[in-house]
Amino acid sequence: MATPVIMPRQGQSVESCIIAKWHKNKGDSVREGELLFSYETDKASFDEEAKASGVLLDVFFQEGDDVPCLTNVCVIGNPGESTAEFNPNAGAEAVAKPVEEKPAAVEAHAQEKSEEAFPVTAVEGDRIKISPRARNLAEKLSLDYRYAAASGPNGRIVEKDIITLKESGPVPTPAAKGEFAGQTMTGTGIGGRITTGDLNTVKVSDAAAMQPAQEAGPMFEEVKLTNIRKVIAKAMHHSISSTCQLTLNSSFDATDIMEFRKKLKDSKDRLGLENITLNDIILYAVSRTLMNHKDLNAHFLDDRMLYFRNVNLGVAVDTERGLMVPTVFNANHKSLNDIAREVKKLVKDCQSGNINPDLLKGGSFTVTNLGTLDIESFTPVLNPPQTAILGVNTIVQRAREVDGEIEFYPAMGLSLTFDHRALDGAPAARFLQELKHNLENFSVMLVK
């Protein structure tokens, strides 16, 4: 009997996955346990092994196709067996239409649009009132309908308002500029209809789609973006365009933590703590310090703040596929060793692409470290709706005057980006100051 292979569902929030690579071709024979295909969600990639032996009778999707979870992807069976009944593309059209995924991380940001930018009349709660016709026209003209002045009944944006918007030109705010121009959208509504949800979530133009149709020029190589790249692009741009972020720079004397780390290394055989890194130490310090600065351990949601009772620490991880930010939940309750071990595992999973998508969200504060790459100072990009992110820099020797003498000490840079909408400069600076103090007196802090 022919066996269909479905696209597995990875995590609750994942609705579809992209087939990254076929390891077998139609007609190949497959043994149970052999690699069939690799696929990726917006956050991670996975391998699918064959669960039956036989011949790969039919393949319903190609590399790069976005396949709804639980849809039949291919069929394994004996030569000659029929596969038509498994073909999701046959029959009801609805099945064949891949559902455009709604990346969960971005979904959460949907609420963050600034109300001030919209004509007040058109908004009810966080819904914009717009007729289907007007919405369609806006899409066709690639206009951000949020800038249309509503003239319909009950503050509804109607077709006429989009035409007016087009004639007067959309408001050229940074948000409007890149965010909507030339964007093609895929609807998640029935029959591919674009729902408000889509418009609110899909905010970044698809670079590939923006390319004018052209013969492949010899000047460059055109490579389609991976799903993860697209999501990162969206998230980054959303961050910059929808928040008021700025960065404070500072540094601290790393003598204490370096000595502490050296001790751990030396204690290798006795304690098994030799793998604790400077970064882990910083994460630990951050998790403790944040408890005194709730504005920085929070989500800013336009009209309200969510203050987290615990610290869910996002840790930026560089992987082959791009940036990933897994979360250490309740870091403030975890020991240094626990944090170090957990981070290690998260990094490994991210790099191998096997990270559970549910661990890629829920952070209340993020730490990103470019110090290993010799960066002395930078402006980390916020991960909204989080209100702050800490960048960790490399250690440089810095001179200072002590009792009339010049002495050198290892200075480690800290770059704190925060959202000025959520808090002001002084409280952010105070956090940085306390963190600096804690790190410079880390051994004391550990005892507290």
Next chain:
Amino acid sequence: MPKSQYICPNEIRKSGWIKFTDIPVNQYSKTIEEEKANFSTEDFLRIYRDMTVIREFETMLNLIKTTNEYNGIQYNHPGPAHLSIGQEASVVGQAYILDKDDYIFGSHRSHGEILAKGLSAIEKLDDKELLEIMEKFFDGAILRVVEGKQKNKNDVKELAIDFLVYGTLAEIFARETGFHKGLGGSMHAFFTPFGIYPNNAIVGGSGDISVGAALYKKINKKKGIVIANIGDASMGCGPVWEGLCMATMDQYKQLWEGEYQGGLPYILNFFNNQYGMGGQTRGETMGYDMLARVGAGVNPEQMHAERIDGYNPLAVIDAMKRKKKILEEKRGPVLLDTITYRFTGHSPSDASSYRTKEEIEAWMEHDSLLTYRRELTKAGIAKDDKFEEILEATKELIAKVCKLAVDDNVSPRMNLVKNPNQIADLMFSNGRIEKMEDRECEVLMSKEENPRVQQISKKIRTGIQDGKPVPKNKVYQFRDAVFEALLDKFYTDPTLIAYGEENRDWGGAFAVYRGLTEALPYHRLFNSPISEGAIVGSAVGYGLCGGRVVVELMYCDFLGRAGDEIFNQLSKWQAMSAGVLKMPVVLRVSVGSKYGAQHSQDWTSLCAHIPGLKVVFPATPYDAKGLMNSALIGTDPVIFFESQRLYDIGEMFHLEGVPEGYYEVPIGEPDIKKQGKDLTILTVGATLYRALDAAKILEEKYGVSVEVIDARTIVPFNYDKVIQSVKKTGKILLSSDACERGSHLKDMAQTISEVAFDYLDAPPVVVGAKNWITPAYELEEYFFPQPDWIIDAVHEKIMPLKGHAAKNNFTVNEQLRINRLGV
């Protein structure tokens, strides 16, 4: 109200007495010995055989209903089975002398009638006729099931009996091999080739339909008589009384002419089993004491009423012979009170809590199967073993047929998975038949001589000439358009008849029929009693027999009076017969105004809700004539709404004039009456003109270009033009004079929302009449949609109009408020 009949005050005011003659009650008293002159031994025994077939058939159903088993055959039948065990002699006696050209109509309790009439027809038809009937019916589908299963392979009658019993049972069991593919079922089984016409689950439903069948026979000079078999309790049903009145109109004898003069070939027979369901008609729920008495109140002939003993088949045969003769002498109709009794309950779930065991047992002692057999044995007609042999053969027959009917392989049900449209395709016959029969049309003068035709020829056939409206007395009006279409058909289709209240002489309450009286003999155009139920019900009977008919309800508000006839009968028989019957009936319904709460309602939505009706509502002379022509060439029931506001209106859209010749406007196609690009207004009926007024204001004052579409038809409805328009304008308002709640416009708005959602710039908005009673004419502007309502609704819900100040409250809050209050 013919002028020929002088109503003389001296005569009317004279004193005197109404005299009644005695009504016979169970007067039959012949012995078998005496009857030997009339019946052969075979005849006597066939009567017995027919009774046993019914008894065994009903016993089988009773067992299946109550024990899920008959003779080892397991079956569960969830549907109805109203049995007539105990009533066999009455039905066999009646059917005995009927031919296949004699039609019977029945009730929910008519299995016995079907079998008796079928067996009688089989006896009378020759083998060739029988084979042809069986071969032609559904291309022999039923025959294929039963053929080859007979003891004597050459016995066509045996085959035909199997066919009859099987077709009936398969129908009861909802099998596709039933007489109506299982769409009728127990209470609606029938088989027209044997003269068995629709049985009806509505008590008394056959009471008026059958009158139409009798009219069909009489007017089209068809052989045979028509019998309505209904129950004693149905005498309490309005439609039965209405049918009675229509069946006994004086005009048949006094005004109809030539060979058409004389009474209807019609017997209204009550199988009087003494009960409704549980209500006892004599002594409890009725006052007639003996039902036959009612005949005395209907006409001077007392309807030749008689009470006969339905427990003796020979008594029934005797009466039927005498009554049939009366009908042949055109002295009908006849009322029969055939007494009988059912041993089983009303239905198998009946606990018989309303009667005693002693009563049932006493009647069982009179069981006709026992008494008749005893009499025959006593008279030496046959010995016991002969009767046993008959009983044995009957049991075999019923067992054989039952086995076939429960077998899903030979008797499948409709496969709605494989053929999802099988029932849908039967809802309308969508035929085009110019004339239902090909023969001379009986008319009294040529069309050209007709005074109305001559008058119309002087009229201007367009409403606007040289940019100016044509004066009312010169313009070709809406009523002229309906008249022209009808007149034309009267000269094409010889079966076409028209009747209703004040149709003749008066010319219809709104002068549509003026000129028809001169053109047509009485039997083609006549006045009916004020019996809206029977007007429509008889039209159903006339139509399903194969005649074309146009009937009229003077006011839409009277539609409730014909509720069952429109909603259960006119609409359903085509599909319930699985396409065997056609329904070429046009019901003209005039929608009033000015006369207040019970004379001004637009009930198109009620009709639109009922599956199986075509519903049209033209608003212009051009559309009226074209749609009437389409209705009159079709084979489906069409409810043809006309607005009394529009009878005198001229043609404002086809300015080249309404064509004199024949043309059709397709049913189901809306019409764009005015082009526009910013807003669509869809109207039904007379509201069109108010919408056009609104459009003018919108255009001139607010610069909104309006497209106005006239629905013309409500069911069926092709949305293409409307959707195209909405794609263009993005906005639509719908308006009609129907009360807004439950208006069909809401249905249309919903459909448009679904189909054109992505093109809509505002929700479709419905402007209907208030959910109130219609007030007096002087206050109508506050009740029916007006141009300023339309504009206000546009302003409030679709597109705010610059500088517009609304006078009427079309806000959402008001909408919610009136809904909350139900007004």
